[in-house]
Amino acid sequence: MKSILEGRQGLACEVNKVAEVAGYLWQKGWAERNGGNITINVTEFADDEIRRMPPLGEPKPIGAVLPHLSGGYFFCKGTQKRMRDLARRPMENGSIIRICEDCASYVIIADQPVVPTSEVASHLTVHNTLIAEGACKKATVHTHPIELVAMSHAKKFLEKDVLTNLLWSMIPETKAFCPRGLGIVPYKMPSSVELADATLEELKDYDVVMWEKHGVFAVGTDVMDAFDQVDVLTKAAQIYMSARCMGFEPDGMSDAQMRELTEAFHLPK
Ligand code: 2HA
Numbered sequence: 053m054k055s056i057l058e059g060r061q062g063l064a065c066e067v068n069k070v071a072e073v074a075g076y077l078w079q080k081g082w083a084e085r086n087g088g089n090i091t092i093n094v095t096e097f098a099d100d101e102i103r104r105m106p107p108l109g110e111p112k113p114i115g116a117v118l119p120h121l122s123g124g125y126f127f128c129k130g131t132q133k134r135m136r137d138l139a140r141r142p143m144e145n146g147s148i149i150r151i152c153e154d155c156a157s158y159v160i161i162a163d164q165p166v167v168p169t170s171e172v173a174s175h176l177t178v179h180n181t182l183i184a185e186g187a188c189k190k191a192t193v194h195t196h197p198i199e200l201v202a203m204s205h206a207k208k209f210l211e212k213d214v215l216t217n218l219l220w221s222m223i224p225e226t227k228a229f230c231p232r233g234l235g236i237v238p239y240k241m242p243s244s245v246e247l248a249d250a251t252l253e254e255l256k257d258y259d260v261v262m263w264e265k266h267g268v269f270a271v272g273t274d275v276m277d278a279f280d281q282v283d284v285l286t287k288a289a290q291i292y293m294s295a296r297c298m299g300f301e302p303d304g305m306s307d308a309q310m311r312e313l314t315e316a317f318h319l320p321k
């Protein structure tokens with residue numbers, strides 16, 4: 053059977069990036085079993101032929117009404133699928149869905165009837181908001197980075213901006229490449245509406261959101277951008293933990309050094 057990616061360089065490039073990032077998530081130990089999710093808005097690649105493709109099965113309810121997504125197309129990791137398998141065979145462990153005109157249901161159009169992640173409603177809700185705000189962010193990534201999740205087990209790190217400031221101060225690149233920092237969502241049941249709502253609220257101020265004792269949720273212009281932000285935050289967390297393992301509390305960059313960096317890179321205050 054011909055893949056939807058054949059002869060579609062732009063779409064294939066985005067799906068290949070998803071596969072590459074899925075491999076990184078697995079290699080880093082952030083994606084045990086079926087842990088984590090990726091969804092990408094690929095509407096810009098939906099040509100006339102794609103728009104005419106018959107669905108692979110009946111419409112399924114999203115579980116939310118998302119007015120900005122009507123006629124939109126998304127690549128989604130499949131439910132119960134593993135990141136390490138997505139890395140090698142993206143179109144067997146993920147699928148492309150079309151949002152129906154009612155804005156409340158979707159159909160799978162390619163390549164196989166792989167049912168999207170159980171978190172599709174929350175991911176699509178975020179995409180709906182990103183479009184509504186005119187943000188050119190096409191990717192959402194949820195993963196379980198070890199050091200960041202470990203740090204979320206300490207109450208002191210869950211106070212507003214404590215972790216952001218600590219991580220920024222570990223190595224200059226962190227603020228440069230994750231300039232809006234890390235929002236915090238107190239523990240909520242995985243896949244719950246409460247978790248999705250709280251995430252949306254934090255995404256107003258941050259590009260990466262920590263889910264206490266669970267993982268992170270990141271948005272980005274593409275999947276690499278979302279991954280890179282989680283990666284730089286995790287690197288900073290590793291530096292903090294390495295210092296602690298050597299038996300000392302790291303000094304962190306000084307306020308003056310942070311101010312100098314913020315001005316030099318024109319970063320938000
Ligand atoms: O879908 O990580 O939190 C797998 C998850 C849900």
Ligand code: ZN
Nearest residue numbers: 087088266267
């Ligand atoms: Zn998770």
